[in-house]
Amino acid sequence: MGNRYYWGLGALLLVSLLVSARVGAVSIPYDRILLYLKHAVSGGNAAASIEERLFLQIRLPRVLLCAFTGAALAVSGALMQALFRNPIVEPGLVGTSSGAAFGAAFVFVMGKNLTGAWVDAAGPFLLPLFAFAGGGAATWLVYRLSNVFGKVNVNTLLLAGIAVNALAAGGTGFFSYIARDPQARSIVFWNLGTLSGADWSNTGIVAVSTVAGIALSLGYAKALNALMLGETEAGYLGVRTTRLKGRILLINTFMVAVATSVVGVIAFVGLVVPHILRLLKSADNRFLIIASALLGAILLNFADMLARVIVAPSEFPIGVLTAVAGAPVFLYLLIRAGRRQQEGGFYA
Structure with a gap:
């Protein structure tokens, strides 16, 4: 299903990776x-030359990290939109990204004060662990607040997302305030989204979490298709909706939190990519999950190329670029959803 699209997106991804590896x-x-x-x-x-070392140790891991991050955010958006049965949902709007940012900011500032055998054992995974905890708590809270009488209300979802995002942003701001100058600067730039810290270690961590998340998501694609009909209808079809929602939230938080802990907050990728694919082909989650991973990697790679070119030899925050491009799309979808709210179905 959708083989033509997979081949096309796969070829475009290879081109984007090659072009991105050249630009800088x-x-x-x-x-x-x-x-x-x-x-x-x-x-x-x-590597015999400086240029070869630059490519193998800096440019190549950055390009791959960008691709895996884009795939994780796009697949997360597709999962969230299917779970909430609404096309205007993305990780940034439901608190996952801001919650993960809060958890990461805590580690940036308080990490040296954490003691215990578990801290030593966690090592490089300490930041992803706290980001996962923060992102998971924020997403769960938004979902609970928006789930009125067993049905997710769009207005309540947006309001809950705004409140939880503000709460997490306040916590991140507090840690920025008490941090020393290097720590505060790291938090500020990290919140704007950056791939400048890419290396083979964090690229490997994001790659494992993204591939594992996508593989697990594919196993729930049919159940998510049934859930789009409504929780009651999905239950009639044999879907255990409560268990499904918990597992999808866990997978989503896992992918987004790990990626966010490495590259910072990058918004709207998860909103735009699944919507484009629905317009091109289908709302079937069996198609969306794979295609979103490919298109998300492509779009974020092109955004990263633009970020490196705009103010070269400096670097423009990639999170600012995705926000500027994604905000108009979100407003369009929000207006469209409001007009079709009475029609029922996926856009209700």
Whole structure:
């Protein structure tokens, strides 16, 4: 199903990865990129030139981290929209991103004060763990507040999201206030979204969480399709809706929190990508999950390229770019949802 779209998106993803690997403060010709990749795959001698080290240690992990992050955010958006049965939902609106940001800010400022054997054991996973806890708590709270009489109300959802986002932002602001200058600066830039800290370690962590999240999501695609008919109807079809909602929230929070703990807050990718795919092909979640991963990686890679070019040799915050591009789309969907609220179905 949708093989033509998969092949097309896959080819476009490869092109975006190749172009993104070339663009930056230092432009690397395509023939050298292929040569450096050949050296890396063959396991030859260590990088002989500064340019090759730059490509293998900085540019390549950044490009891959961007792709996995875009895939995680886009798939998360598709899952949230199916779970809430509303196309205007995305991780930033339901508190996942801001909650994860709060958890990460806590680690930035208080991390050195945390003691115990579990802290030593967590090591590099300490930041993702706290981001996961913060994102999960915020998402659960928004869902509980918006679930009025067993049905998610759009207006209540938006209001709950605003309140929880404000609460999490206040907590992050508090940690920024008490932080020392280097810590505060890190929090500020991290909240704007940045891929400048990419390395093979955090790229591997995000890659594992994203691939695992997508694989688990595919197992619930049919159940999510049934849930779009309504919780009662899905129950008649044998779907255990309570268990399904809990597991989807867990998968969503896992993917978004890990990605957010590494790259910061990047909004609206999860809103725009699934909507584009519904217009192009179908609202079937079996198609949306895979296609969203591909298109999300493509769009975020192009956004990252633009971020590196606008103010070169400096770098523009990628979260600002996605917000500027995504906010008009969100307003359009919000107006459209309001007009169709009485029609029932997915846009109710």
